[in-house]
Amino acid sequence: MSGLFLTLEGIDGAGKSSHIDALEALFRAAGRAVTRTREPGGTPLAETLRGLILSQPMDALTESLLVFAARRDHIVQVIAPALARGDVVLCDRFTDATFAYQGAGRGFDAEVLSTLERWAQAGQGGNGDGLLQPDITLWFDLKPEIAAERLAGARLPDKFEAQPVEFFRRVAAGYAERAAATRFVRIDADCPREQVWQQVESTLRERGLIT
Numbered sequence: 382m383s384g385l386f387l388t389l390e391g392i393d394g395a396g397k398s399s400h401i402d403a404l405e406a407l408f409r410a411a412g413r414a415v416t417r418t419r420e421p422g423g424t425p426l427a428e429t430l431r432g433l434i435l436s437q438p439m440d441a442l443t444e445s446l447l448v449f450a451a452r453r454d455h456i457v458q459v460i461a462p463a464l465a466r467g468d469v470v471l472c473d474r475f476t477d478a479t480f481a482y483q484g485a486g487r488g489f490d491a492e493v494l495s496t497l498e499r500w501a502q503a504g505q506g507g508n509g510d511g512l513l514q515p516d517i518t519l520w521f522d523l524k525p526e527i528a529a530e531r532l533a534g535a536r537l538p539d540k541f542e543a544q545p546v547e548f549f550r551r552v553a554a555g556y557a558e559r560a561a562a563t564r565f566v567r568i569d570a571d572c573p574r575e576q577v578w579q580q581v582e583s584t585l586r587e588r589g590l591i592t
Protein backbone atom coordinates (compact mmCIF):
# COMPACT_ATOMS: atom_id res chain seq x y z
CA MET A 382 0.00 0.00 0.00
CA SER A 383 1.36 3.43 -0.84
CA GLY A 384 1.99 5.96 1.88
CA LEU A 385 -0.28 8.91 2.57
CA PHE A 386 1.06 12.24 3.82
CA LEU A 387 -1.65 14.19 5.62
CA THR A 388 -0.98 17.53 7.29
CA LEU A 389 -3.10 19.66 9.61
CA GLU A 390 -2.86 23.42 9.43
CA GLY A 391 -4.46 26.54 10.84
CA ILE A 392 -3.76 29.42 13.17
CA ASP A 393 -3.04 28.68 16.84
CA GLY A 394 -6.27 27.78 18.63
CA ALA A 395 -8.13 26.76 15.44
CA GLY A 396 -8.74 23.31 16.95
CA LYS A 397 -6.60 21.03 14.78
CA SER A 398 -4.83 19.17 17.62
CA SER A 399 -8.22 18.25 19.10
CA HIS A 400 -8.82 15.85 16.18
CA ILE A 401 -5.50 14.06 15.80
CA ASP A 402 -6.33 11.19 18.18
CA ALA A 403 -9.56 10.48 16.31
CA LEU A 404 -7.81 10.71 12.94
CA GLU A 405 -5.21 8.19 14.04
CA ALA A 406 -7.92 5.85 15.34
CA LEU A 407 -9.88 6.17 12.10
CA PHE A 408 -6.92 5.17 9.93
CA ARG A 409 -5.91 2.35 12.28
CA ALA A 410 -9.46 1.00 12.23
CA ALA A 411 -9.14 0.96 8.44
CA GLY A 412 -6.07 -1.26 8.83
CA ARG A 413 -3.43 1.40 8.14
CA ALA A 414 -0.15 1.82 10.00
CA VAL A 415 0.08 5.39 11.25
CA THR A 416 3.09 7.58 11.99
CA ARG A 417 1.97 10.55 13.98
CA THR A 418 4.26 13.52 14.23
CA ARG A 419 4.51 17.31 14.32
CA GLU A 420 6.48 20.32 13.20
CA PRO A 421 8.64 21.92 14.23
CA GLY A 422 9.78 18.64 15.76
CA GLY A 423 9.40 14.93 15.23
CA THR A 424 13.04 13.95 15.84
CA PRO A 425 15.34 14.61 18.84
CA LEU A 426 17.24 17.27 16.87
CA ALA A 427 14.10 18.89 15.48
CA GLU A 428 12.47 18.92 18.94
CA THR A 429 15.56 20.71 20.30
CA LEU A 430 15.24 23.28 17.50
CA ARG A 431 11.51 23.59 18.27
CA GLY A 432 12.33 24.61 21.84
CA LEU A 433 14.53 27.42 20.52
CA ILE A 434 12.15 28.54 17.77
CA LEU A 435 9.19 28.78 20.17
CA SER A 436 11.02 30.56 22.96
CA GLN A 437 13.88 32.71 21.60
CA PRO A 438 13.49 36.04 19.87
CA MET A 439 15.26 35.93 16.49
CA ASP A 440 15.08 37.58 13.09
CA ALA A 441 12.79 36.05 10.48
CA LEU A 442 15.59 34.59 8.35
CA THR A 443 17.15 32.84 11.36
CA GLU A 444 13.71 31.51 12.30
CA SER A 445 13.09 30.28 8.75
CA LEU A 446 16.48 28.56 8.55
CA LEU A 447 15.89 26.78 11.86
CA VAL A 448 12.39 25.70 10.83
CA PHE A 449 13.71 24.24 7.58
CA ALA A 450 16.71 22.63 9.31
CA ALA A 451 14.28 20.90 11.68
CA ARG A 452 12.10 19.94 8.71
CA ARG A 453 14.96 18.45 6.74
CA ASP A 454 15.97 16.24 9.66
CA HIS A 455 12.34 15.26 10.22
CA ILE A 456 11.84 14.35 6.56
CA VAL A 457 15.02 12.31 6.28
CA GLN A 458 14.68 10.50 9.61
CA VAL A 459 10.93 10.02 9.92
CA ILE A 460 8.58 11.15 7.15
CA ALA A 461 10.27 9.71 4.05
CA PRO A 462 10.95 6.29 5.65
CA ALA A 463 7.37 6.09 6.96
CA LEU A 464 5.91 6.91 3.54
CA ALA A 465 8.23 4.36 1.93
CA ARG A 466 6.85 1.73 4.35
CA GLY A 467 3.32 2.64 3.27
CA ASP A 468 2.29 4.39 6.49
CA VAL A 469 -0.22 7.16 6.86
CA VAL A 470 1.85 10.09 8.15
CA LEU A 471 -0.27 12.44 10.25
CA CYS A 472 1.72 15.61 10.69
CA ASP A 473 0.57 18.53 12.85
CA ARG A 474 1.81 21.40 10.62
CA PHE A 475 4.33 21.40 7.77
CA THR A 476 5.65 23.90 5.21
CA ASP A 477 2.34 25.72 4.75
CA ALA A 478 2.86 26.94 8.34
CA THR A 479 6.21 28.45 7.33
CA PHE A 480 4.63 30.39 4.46
CA ALA A 481 1.79 31.47 6.78
CA TYR A 482 3.80 32.35 9.92
CA GLN A 483 7.27 33.39 8.71
CA GLY A 484 6.02 34.56 5.29
CA ALA A 485 2.65 36.24 5.82
CA GLY A 486 2.84 36.70 9.60
CA ARG A 487 6.39 38.04 9.90
CA GLY A 488 6.54 39.45 6.37
CA PHE A 489 9.52 37.34 5.30
CA ASP A 490 10.29 36.91 1.58
CA ALA A 491 8.20 34.06 0.12
CA GLU A 492 10.74 33.58 -2.70
CA VAL A 493 13.45 32.79 -0.17
CA LEU A 494 11.05 30.39 1.58
CA SER A 495 10.37 28.66 -1.75
CA THR A 496 14.11 28.27 -2.27
CA LEU A 497 14.55 26.78 1.20
CA GLU A 498 11.55 24.53 0.53
CA ARG A 499 13.22 23.19 -2.60
CA TRP A 500 16.44 22.52 -0.70
CA ALA A 501 14.78 20.87 2.29
CA GLN A 502 12.17 18.83 0.43
CA ALA A 503 14.11 17.86 -2.67
CA GLY A 504 14.79 14.28 -3.61
CA GLN A 505 12.25 12.85 -1.20
CA GLY A 506 9.69 11.68 -3.71
CA GLY A 507 6.19 12.95 -4.14
CA ASN A 508 5.18 15.03 -7.14
CA GLY A 509 6.85 15.48 -10.53
CA ASP A 510 9.76 17.69 -9.50
CA GLY A 511 10.71 15.30 -6.71
CA LEU A 512 9.68 17.70 -3.94
CA LEU A 513 8.01 16.07 -0.98
CA GLN A 514 4.57 17.65 -0.51
CA PRO A 515 1.56 16.57 1.54
CA ASP A 516 -1.06 14.52 -0.31
CA ILE A 517 -3.82 16.27 1.60
CA THR A 518 -3.87 19.24 3.94
CA LEU A 519 -6.75 19.83 6.32
CA TRP A 520 -6.92 23.56 6.91
CA PHE A 521 -8.86 24.46 10.05
CA ASP A 522 -10.17 27.90 9.26
CA LEU A 523 -11.24 30.05 12.20
CA LYS A 524 -11.38 33.80 12.76
CA PRO A 525 -8.38 34.95 14.84
CA GLU A 526 -10.65 36.60 17.42
CA ILE A 527 -12.45 33.31 18.10
CA ALA A 528 -9.19 31.34 18.19
CA ALA A 529 -7.83 33.82 20.75
CA GLU A 530 -10.95 33.40 22.89
CA ARG A 531 -10.58 29.63 22.78
CA LEU A 532 -6.91 29.83 23.72
CA ALA A 533 -7.39 32.33 26.55
CA GLY A 534 -6.65 30.41 29.72
CA ALA A 535 -6.39 27.08 27.87
CA ARG A 536 -2.57 26.96 27.97
CA LEU A 537 0.48 29.11 28.62
CA PRO A 538 1.14 31.04 25.38
CA ASP A 539 4.41 30.36 23.52
CA LYS A 540 6.26 32.96 21.41
CA PHE A 541 3.71 32.86 18.58
CA GLU A 542 0.59 32.44 20.68
CA ALA A 543 1.57 35.61 22.55
CA GLN A 544 1.37 37.63 19.31
CA PRO A 545 -1.45 40.17 18.88
CA VAL A 546 -4.57 39.32 16.88
CA GLU A 547 -3.25 41.42 13.97
CA PHE A 548 -0.38 38.92 13.53
CA PHE A 549 -2.89 36.07 13.28
CA ARG A 550 -4.97 38.01 10.74
CA ARG A 551 -1.90 38.04 8.50
CA VAL A 552 -1.20 34.34 9.20
CA ALA A 553 -4.84 33.48 8.39
CA ALA A 554 -4.57 35.46 5.12
CA GLY A 555 -1.38 33.52 4.36
CA TYR A 556 -3.23 30.24 4.79
CA ALA A 557 -6.11 31.48 2.63
CA GLU A 558 -3.61 32.19 -0.14
CA ARG A 559 -2.05 28.71 0.18
CA ALA A 560 -5.52 27.16 0.02
CA ALA A 561 -5.58 27.53 -3.78
CA ALA A 562 -3.60 24.27 -3.94
CA THR A 563 -5.87 21.32 -4.75
CA ARG A 564 -4.48 19.30 -1.84
CA PHE A 565 -6.01 21.88 0.55
CA VAL A 566 -9.38 21.15 2.12
CA ARG A 567 -10.96 23.93 4.12
CA ILE A 568 -12.57 22.79 7.35
CA ASP A 569 -14.97 25.29 8.88
CA ALA A 570 -13.67 25.29 12.45
CA ASP A 571 -16.28 27.75 13.71
CA CYS A 572 -18.69 25.09 14.92
CA PRO A 573 -18.94 22.52 17.72
CA ARG A 574 -16.25 19.85 17.88
CA GLU A 575 -18.53 17.06 16.60
CA GLN A 576 -19.40 19.06 13.48
CA VAL A 577 -15.75 19.82 12.83
CA TRP A 578 -15.00 16.12 13.10
CA GLN A 579 -17.86 15.24 10.72
CA GLN A 580 -16.28 17.51 8.08
CA VAL A 581 -12.89 15.84 8.59
CA GLU A 582 -14.31 12.34 8.34
CA SER A 583 -16.51 13.04 5.32
CA THR A 584 -13.59 14.69 3.51
CA LEU A 585 -11.50 11.54 3.92
CA ARG A 586 -14.36 9.29 2.79
CA GLU A 587 -15.19 11.48 -0.22
CA ARG A 588 -11.56 11.36 -1.33
CA GLY A 589 -11.45 7.58 -0.91
CA LEU A 590 -8.77 7.79 1.77
CA ILE A 591 -10.99 5.88 4.22
CA THR A 592 -13.41 3.25 3.01
Ligand SMILES: Nc1ncnc2c1ncn2[C@@H]1O[C@H](COP(=O)(O)OP(=O)(O)O)[C@@H](O)[C@H]1O
Nearest residue numbers: 393394395396397398399531535572573574577
Ligand atom coordinates in the same frame (compact mmCIF):
# COMPACT_ATOMS: atom_id res chain seq x y z
N1 LIG B 1 -14.91 23.11 17.95
C1 LIG B 1 -14.47 23.68 19.09
N2 LIG B 1 -15.27 24.52 19.78
C2 LIG B 1 -14.82 25.12 20.92
N3 LIG B 1 -13.59 24.93 21.47
C3 LIG B 1 -12.76 24.10 20.82
C4 LIG B 1 -13.15 23.42 19.61
N4 LIG B 1 -12.11 22.66 19.19
C5 LIG B 1 -11.12 22.85 20.10
N5 LIG B 1 -11.50 23.69 21.08
C6 LIG B 1 -10.69 24.19 22.23
O1 LIG B 1 -9.91 25.27 21.71
C7 LIG B 1 -8.59 25.24 22.23
C8 LIG B 1 -7.59 25.13 21.07
O2 LIG B 1 -7.75 23.86 20.43
P1 LIG B 1 -6.50 23.04 19.86
O3 LIG B 1 -7.03 21.78 19.28
O4 LIG B 1 -5.43 22.94 20.90
O5 LIG B 1 -6.05 24.06 18.71
P2 LIG B 1 -4.74 24.08 17.81
O6 LIG B 1 -4.10 22.73 17.89
O7 LIG B 1 -5.26 24.38 16.44
O8 LIG B 1 -3.90 25.19 18.36
C9 LIG B 1 -8.53 24.07 23.20
O9 LIG B 1 -8.77 24.55 24.50
C10 LIG B 1 -9.68 23.17 22.73
O10 LIG B 1 -10.21 22.42 23.80
Ligand SMILES: Cc1cn([C@H]2C[C@H](O)[C@@H](COP(=O)(O)OP(=O)(O)O)O2)c(=O)[nH]c1=O
Nearest residue numbers: 393420421448474475478479482483541542
Ligand atom coordinates in the same frame (compact mmCIF):
# COMPACT_ATOMS: atom_id res chain seq x y z
C1 LIG C 1 5.78 24.26 11.44
C2 LIG C 1 5.84 25.71 11.84
C3 LIG C 1 5.23 26.14 13.01
N1 LIG C 1 5.29 27.44 13.36
C4 LIG C 1 4.66 27.88 14.62
C5 LIG C 1 3.16 27.78 14.63
C6 LIG C 1 2.80 27.54 16.07
O1 LIG C 1 2.62 28.80 16.70
C7 LIG C 1 4.06 26.92 16.66
C8 LIG C 1 3.94 25.47 17.10
O2 LIG C 1 2.88 24.86 16.50
P1 LIG C 1 1.89 23.87 17.26
O3 LIG C 1 2.58 22.56 17.40
O4 LIG C 1 0.61 23.93 16.55
O5 LIG C 1 1.74 24.52 18.67
P2 LIG C 1 0.98 23.91 19.92
O6 LIG C 1 1.71 22.64 20.30
O7 LIG C 1 1.14 25.02 20.90
O8 LIG C 1 -0.43 23.66 19.45
O9 LIG C 1 5.08 27.02 15.66
C9 LIG C 1 5.96 28.37 12.56
O10 LIG C 1 6.01 29.57 12.90
N2 LIG C 1 6.55 27.96 11.41
C10 LIG C 1 6.52 26.65 11.01
O11 LIG C 1 7.07 26.31 9.94
